[in-house]
Amino acid sequence: MNKISAAHQQTGLTPEQQEQIAAAAQILRSGGTVAFPTETVYGLGADAANPSAIQKIYRIKQRPVDHPLIVHIGAISGLHHWAQAIPESAWKLAQHFWPGPLTLILPRSAHIPDCVTGGQDTVGLRMPAHPIALALLRALGEEKALAAPSANRFGRISPTVAAHVRQELGMEVDMILDGGMCQVGLESTIISFHDEIPQILRPGGISPAAIEAVLQSPVLLAHHRPQTIRASGTLPAHYAPVTPLRLYPTAELWRYASALAEQGLRVLVITWSDSDHLRPALNRLIEQSAMPSDPATYGQQLYATLRQADQSGFDYLLVETPPDHLDWLAITDRLQRASYH
Ligand code: TXA
Ligand code: MG
Numbered sequence: 593m594n595k596i597s598a599a600h601q602q603t604g605l606t607p608e609q610q611e612q613i614a615a616a617a618q619i620l621r622s623g624g625t626v627a628f629p630t631e632t633v634y635g636l637g638a639d640a641a642n643p644s645a646i647q648k649i650y651r652i653k654q655r656p657v658d659h660p661l662i663v664h665i666g667a668i669s670g671l672h673h674w675a676q677a678i679p680e681s682a683w684k685l686a687q688h689f690w691p692g693p694l695t696l697i698l699p700r701s702a703h704i705p706d707c708v709t710g711g712q713d714t715v716g717l718r719m720p721a722h723p724i725a726l727a728l729l730r731a732l733g734e735e736k737a738l739a740a741p742s743a744n745r746f747g748r749i750s751p752t753v754a755a756h757v758r759q760e761l762g763m764e765v766d767m768i769l770d771g772g773m774c775q776v777g778l779e780s781t782i783i784s785f786h787d788e789i790p791q792i793l794r795p796g797g798i799s800p801a802a803i804e805a806v807l808q809s810p811v812l813l814a815h816h817r818p819q820t821i822r823a824s825g826t827l828p829a830h831y832a833p834v835t836p837l838r839l840y841p842t843a844e845l846w847r848y849a850s851a852l853a854e855q856g857l858r859v860l861v862i863t864w865s866d867s868d869h870l871r872p873a874l875n876r877l878i879e880q881s882a883m884p885s886d887p888a889t890y891g892q893q894l895y896a897t898l899r900q901a902d903q904s905g906f907d908y909l910l911v912e913t914p915p916d917h918l919d920w921l922a923i924t925d926r927l928q929r930a931s932y933h
Contacts, residue, residue, distance in 0.1 A: 604723055605723055605724065616628070616731075617732050620732060621732070623639065623644060623648075624638070624766035625637065625645065625648050625649060625764075625766050625767075626638075626766060626767045626769060627743040627754075627757045627761065627765050627767070627768040628728055628738075629769060629770070629771025630664075630721075630725045630774065631691075631692070631720060631722045631775045631797070632720070632774060632779050632780050632796065632797055633743075633777070633778070633779055633895070634742065634750070634752070634754065634756070634757050635664065635738070635742060636652065636653065636740055636742070636743035636761065637649075637738035637739065639732075639739075640661075640674075640705075640708055640736075640737040640738060640739040641703075641704075642705075646661070646707045652764045653741060653744070653745055653746050653761075654746050655741065655746040657707065658711065660710035660715070661740065662695050662718055662739070663704070663715055663717050664717075664720055664738040665718070666726055666729030666730050666734075667734075668687065668690055668719065670734075670737065671696075671698075671717060674700070674715055674717055675696075675699060675701060675715055676698075676699050676700070677698075678698055679785050681809075682790075684806055684807060685783065685803065689798055689806075690718075691720055691721035691722075691726060692721045692797070692798065693718075693776050693779075693780040693781060693797025694781050694797070694798045694803075695716045695718040695781065695782040695783070695794075696716070696718070696783060696785065697784040697786065698715060698785055699713060699715075700712075700715035701715070708739045716782065718780055722774075724771040725771075728769070743756075743765070744761070745761070747830055748760070748832065749831055749895045749898050750778075752773060752777050752892070753773050754769070754770035754771070754772075756896075776891065776892065777894060778796055778891045778895075778923065778926060779794065779796050779797075780794075780796045780798075781794065781796035781797055781798040781922070782796065783811065789812050790803075790811045792813050796922045797891075799918060800813060801918060813921075830929040830930075831926045831929050831930050832929065832932070833902045833909060833930060834902050835901060835902050835908065835909050837909040837910075837927070837930045839911050839913050839927055839928065839931050841912075842863075842865055842912055843870070845863070845870070846861065846871050846872055849861050849872070849910055852907070853877035853878050858905065858906045858907050859877060859879070859910055860879050860901050860904070860908070860909050861878065861879070861880045861881070861910045861911075862880075862881045862897065862901075862909060862911045863882050863883065864884070864912055864914060866885075879906075881897055881901070887917075887919045887920045887923060898930070911927055
């Protein structure tokens, strides 16, 4: 068996994919940018040790430079290289959930460029669970890592298929690796070990309950209560479609849709429950997108649905408030940020 087909058996990647990954690694080594698939969303990657390559990411994304990037690594052992004073609980989570949708915020190593960490003394690290991302990291070699935010313009919706990246950033990125549709569809859970009790800064693919079960101790949730978010008014708009998006409980949803339609506005109503008994007649002004009622599939489809809606000329997106349950936490978080105005 030749080298390439042996590798195919090992990784499940086709020879074409392996060639593209080798080309991508070469681009990254010479300071270029490559968009690549992960299990959460597509990332826009550059060599984490190359400040001028990192600058390109900020430029392409139009992202403020004080917003730190997540560093993607190909093996748990890479933690030693990129972080220091790593608490036992962080090791436990890495061993249990990596590769997977969990980002650990840890004290940074001295050699990490400031532009990666936004000048902070911590660094976000994650080992992604996607065969293409892992093969790319392996091709780059040990002690190499990819600084990569989501591959979208700052504040907009993260891409969950390669075509989204092409549409939004296509001209500016040196290469886009196509890995199909992202399985999780929402960004990773971010957990900080800055204080004694670990704190979830962003809910995501790994639930707080799953983390607590591994640590056998409680974790804190930053801003997990909707009321707190609205009252404080400090949360910036993020993960947002261009079309105004509003969240309404099931009972009010269709009433608002009718009221907007009466003003001649075109509305897309995005539901998860069976609210047909409340639904007015659908017509040119009121359309419905019925989403799955289980959070995993809903989460996988949410961003693609919002992107599609954005391109369909609606005046408003009315979204049914998700169930008040921890399994829906990441979805509720993204929708609340998308509706912030
Ligand atoms: O699933 C994901 O996490 C995706 C894929 C590509 O891995 N990446 C992603 O990156 O969502 P980005 O840049 O769009 O969001 C990263 C978030 C930002 O809100 C950033 O502020 C936070 O992580 N972050 C990164 N490093 C941090 C640090 N040292 N301290 C606090 N927050 C940090
Ligand atoms: Mg992002």
